[in-house]
Amino acid sequence: MSIPFRSREGSQRPSASNGIKLKMPKNKDKIEESVLDMTLRPTRWDEYIGQKHIKDNVKILLRAAEERGHIPEHILFYGPPGLGKTTLAHLIAKETGRQMKITSGPAIEKVGDLASILTNLAPGDILFIDEIHRLNKVVEEILYPAMESGVLDIIIGKGPSARTIQLDLLPFTLIAATTRVALVSSPLRSRFSGGVFRLEFYSHEEIGKIIERSSKLLNIVLEEEALKEIAKRSRFTPRTANYFLKRARDFAQVKAASAKNSGVPKQKSGNILDKKIVIDALNMLAVDDIGLNSSDRKFLEILIEKFSGGPIGLKTIAAAMSEEEATVEEIIEPYLIQLGLLERTARGRVATKKAHGHLGFEFKEKQEKLS
Numbered sequence: 001m002s003i004p005f006r007s008r009e010g011s012q013r014p015s016a017s018n019g020i021k022l023k024m025p026k027n028k029d030k031i032e033e034s035v036l037d038m039t040l041r042p043t044r045w046d047e048y049i050g051q052k053h054i055k056d057n058v059k060i061l062l063r064a065a066e067e068r069g070h071i072p073e074h075i076l077f078y079g080p081p082g083l084g085k086t087t088l089a090h091l092i093a094k095e096t097g098r099q100m101k102i103t104s105g106p107a108i109e110k111v112g113d114l115a116s117i118l119t120n121l122a123p124g125d126i127l128f129i130d131e132i133h134r135l136n137k138v139v140e141e142i143l144y145p146a147m148e149s150g151v152l153d154i155i156i157g158k159g160p161s162a163r164t165i166q167l168d169l170l171p172f173t174l175i176a177a178t179t180r181v182a183l184v185s186s187p188l189r190s191r192f193s194g195g196v197f198r199l200e201f202y203s204h205e206e207i208g209k210i211i212e213r214s215s216k217l218l219n220i221v222l223e224e225e226a227l228k229e230i231a232k233r234s235r236f237t238p239r240t241a242n243y244f245l246k247r248a249r250d251f252a253q254v255k256a257a258s259a260k261n262s263g264v265p266k267q268k269s270g271n272i273l274d275k276k277i278v279i280d281a282l283n284m285l286a287v288d289d290i291g292l293n294s295s296d297r298k299f300l301e302i303l304i305e306k307f308s309g310g311p312i313g314l315k316t317i318a319a320a321m322s323e324e325e326a327t328v329e330e331i332i333e334p335y336l337i338q339l340g341l342l343e344r345t346a347r348g349r350v351a352t353k354k355a356h357g358h359l360g361f362e363f364k365e366k367q368e369k370l371s
């Protein structure tokens with residue numbers, strides 16, 4: 001079954017046009033998701049819903065740079081997957097009329113890769129590095145002087161005859177994104193002079209507006225109650241909302257076609273979505289009425305059943321789920337915490353009373369005081 005968010009993994013393939021490696025999704029679902037991302041990606045500030053604090057700050061930064069005749073300073077965006085980091089980078093490029101080169105932390109394996117990317121930038125270009133937390137240390141150190149003083153320090157040769165040459169780079173703006181800001185070293189973080197911005201989860205209302213726009217672009221007639229149902233289950237995340245909308249449309253289309261073939265009269269067209277169709281489609285994806293999917297429920301069930309609700313360490317619970325720690329930490333936990341189903345404490349992860357209630361487990365007050 002497909003999972004409505006993108007994993008951190010991606011295979012690499014060089015782009016034909018500029019030699020820079022692009023992140024390519026691995027399987028069919030991921031490819032479909034990234035096509036959907038591109039189709040529905042806002043292209044103007046007013047189409048980019050929410051994140052007001054970031055929009056206001058970035059707009060001022062861009063305006064001030066333009067007025068001074070400078071290029072915009074380096075910016076870092078962080079937050080859970082699907083909240084709009086890449087979209088912001090594209091918007092900045094579009095609004096400032098600059099060319100943007102795209103790469104990602106794991107794609108820049110060697111110092112030479114970064115040197116070739118930086119020396120191939122045209123003046124004023126934007127370089128977007130996705131998953132910057134996966135940049136290796138040696139490459140990261142080359143980035144410091146490039147960001148700070150626009151120079152590239154390259155060591156030529158080995159041993160006693162090694163020497164450093166310094167190349168002047170053309171001015172560029174680095175925009176970086178990460179889902180794991182804690183893994184970005186503080187020297188690197190401090191070099192984002194334009195700001196380090198955290199993307200917040202969206203409200204139901206904001207998600208509603210995003211779904212409304214997407215439904216128009218995808219030519220879907222969405223009844224009010226159906227829209228609310230998708231918004232409610234979308235993990236406060238635009239990518240998930242768009243994915244659910246498309247899935248519900250596919251579901252409705254197949255239902256409508258098979259009803260027509262079997263001669264059922266007055267069947268709604270596949271492009272009209274009502275509450276029932278949406279609920280049926282999302283139930284098929286095993287997404288419950290508060291947006292938990294099977295991985296979220298498995299996480300909570302293991303935490304409650306195997307570990308008496310916690311506290312338990314991330315490593316242990318990830319191993320018990322046969323899941324990668326990064327997936328648990330970046331994708332599963334943020335939403336559970338946001339819903340108040342999970343707490344991260346100094347001693348480990350703890351399932352709340354609400355989590356017990358939602359999954360039908362009895363909640364026993366913790367034996368904290370037992371010595």
Ligand SMILES: Nc1ncnc2c1ncn2[C@@H]1O[C@H](COP(=O)(O)OP(=O)(O)OP(=O)(O)O)[C@@H](O)[C@H]1O
Nearest residue numbers: 037040041048049081082083084085086087238239
């Ligand atoms: N503020 C927004 N308004 C409207 N649509 C949005 C917004 N943010 C994101 N989206 C939609 O969600 C999709 C996913 O956003 P995006 O690719 O920018 O997420 P991301 O934060 O870069 O995720 P990842 O960490 O997985 O790379 C976009 O293609 C766009 O359609």
Ligand SMILES: [Mg+2]
Nearest residue numbers: 085086130177
């Ligand atoms: Mg992205």
